[in-house]
Each structure stands twice: as C-alpha cells, then as structure tokens.
Amino acid sequence: MTVTEELSLHRARRRAGATGVSAAFGTFGELLQGVLPEEDGDFLVTLPVARWTMAKFQADPGTRTLEVWPPQKKKALHLMSMIMDEVREPTGGLLTIDSMLPEGKGLASSSADLVATARAVGNALDERMPPQRIESYLARIEPTDGVLYPSIVAFHHRSVRLRSRLGSLPSMAVVSVDEGGAVDTVDFNRIPKPFTADDKREYARLLERLTDAVARRDLAAVGEIATRSAVMNQVLRHKQLLEPMIGICADVGGLGVVVGHSGTTLGILLDTSFPAYAGRLADAAQACEQLAGNVTMYRTLSFG
Secondary structure: OOHHHHHHHHHHHHHOOOEEEEEEEEEEEEEEEEEOOOOOOEEEEEEEEEEEEEEEEEEEOOOOOEEEEOOOOHHHHHHHHHHHHHOOOOOEEEEEEEEOOOOOOOOOHHHHHHHHHHHHHHHHHOOOOOHHHHHHHHOOOOOOOOOOOOOEEEEEOOOOEEEEEEEOOOOEEEEEEEOOOOOOHHHHOOOOOOOOHHHHHHHHHHHHHHHHHHHHOOHHHHHHHHHHHHHHHHHOOOOOOHHHHHHHHHHHOOOEEEEOOOOOEEEEEEEOOOOOHHHHHHHHHHHHHHHHOOOEEEEEOOOO
16 A cells, blocks of 8 residues: 555544534625726625524535435535535535524525635535635535624625724624515625615725724724615615614614615614613614514624
8 A cells, every 4th residue: 555545544533423513604784885986896894793594514424415404405515515526535525504594584594604604514524625725616506605704804705805904892782683585695786776876985985984983993983884785775775664764763762773685684783881871772662563563682892
C-alpha cells in the first residue's frame, strides 16, 4: 500500500460515522435594503437576532447517498451535493436541520439553513469552510443574506458578496407582527426594481448614514434609517400594516420600524437600556396584538 493510499484509508477510518454540528443565526429583516447607483448595486444591511438554525451532518462512508431531514430542505441537499463534488473523499450521510426561524417571513431562514449546513458538513469532513467558500456555493443556489459574519454587515445579496462590516450595536428588542403568508426569496429578487436615480442616490446616503450610526452606536439614527428603508420598499413589497406600526412606534417611544423587505414581518425597535423600557415593551406588545392579532418578541444580537 502506498503512502497516499494509507493516508486515504486513515482519513476514511477517522471520518467513519463522524458527526459535524454547526449553527447560524437569523436576522429580523434588514435595517436597510435597496439599490445603489453602481453596477451590482443591490444590497442589504443585516440585523442579526437571537434565533438560530442548527444543522447536524452524520457521515456514512458506506454509501454515497445524501439525505436531509426535514425532506423539504432541498436547497440544503443541493448544497451538500456541491460540497461532495469538490472534496477528495466524498461520502454519503444524513443532514438534520432544526430551525427556530419560520420560512418565508424575511428572517433569513434559508440563508441560515445553508450556512449552518456548509459548516456542519465541513466539520464532519475536516474541510475548512471560510465565508468566501460558502459564498461561492450559495451564489449558485439563491440570493443570500449576510449571516456568515458575526457582525452587522452591508451585503450584496444577489451576487452573494460582502460589501463591508459595519460593526455591532447594543442589543435591542423587536416587537413584531406577521401579515401572514410567505415570500419566496428567489421570486422576490426577480421583480424589476422601479427605483429612480434619485432613489439610488438616497440609498447611498442612507448607507453612509447607517455606517456612521452603527460606528457611533446611535440607536435613534439606526431606527430612523430603518423606518425610511421600510417606507421606500413599499413599491416592491407593500405592507398594509406599515403605517399603523409607525404610529404605534411613535406612541410608545420606539426607535423605528424594521421590516422583512422580502418577507411578511414588521417590528418595532426598542432600546432595552431605556429606564421605562418595560412599560414601552408592554405597551407596544398590547398595541401590536390589537392591530394584527399576533405578536412575537425578538432580541437583536450584540457582538463583542
């Protein structure tokens, strides 16, 4: 047996039955999403939240068959196949996905599924999965959120490319409602963008302001920009509850309204460090329940 064959056998034995586990956080919509006045101008700015997708890959070197559970996670299955096409010693196995993120709501559920999948498979196979490698896979599957990065980021979601890291913010509460239904991200991104040259220049100014606001940890400015982005997105994905939510936000002293631009969710941002936070939270939740008949609480992630 040659040295190469011995090494291959050693790797196969080491990997036999190996399990890889990983996770990826979701986002509550986007702080900002639009089109910049440049080529590849479609972009978004993430708002990471404390909800995750967990993925576990159980390798089975005795087969080349790949399976996923739940079985409707077809994109994750496709991603596993792409990875196996590249590795030196492909294997079969079972991928199990357990997600806290509802699908089609604008919470980056599909992106989190795929990122967690790539990392779990990589862990099982001893394959490095840096963000650039994962991006190269995801660009061949669908437009993707920037959940690969532990930060608030500006991300070109259609070309799956990091634009810039903006940093971190103090944790905020999101009091959210859901208008119902579901939105397919791929279909949404096929909609022609009716933004004018003036709109694109405004998006550039908003991105510049948001970059500065995150650097200064200015939550009031972040909320104002998020609200403006939600209003500008009405021409693409109209939300019946946006104006009432803006009204509730003003009534309870919220920071602003954030939406899933390609989803069905809307949320009121609240500063958790404000002395009267508990009262504002209760008031916002009650008003949202009366408005929509449903309310869900989220907390945004703060990174060190």
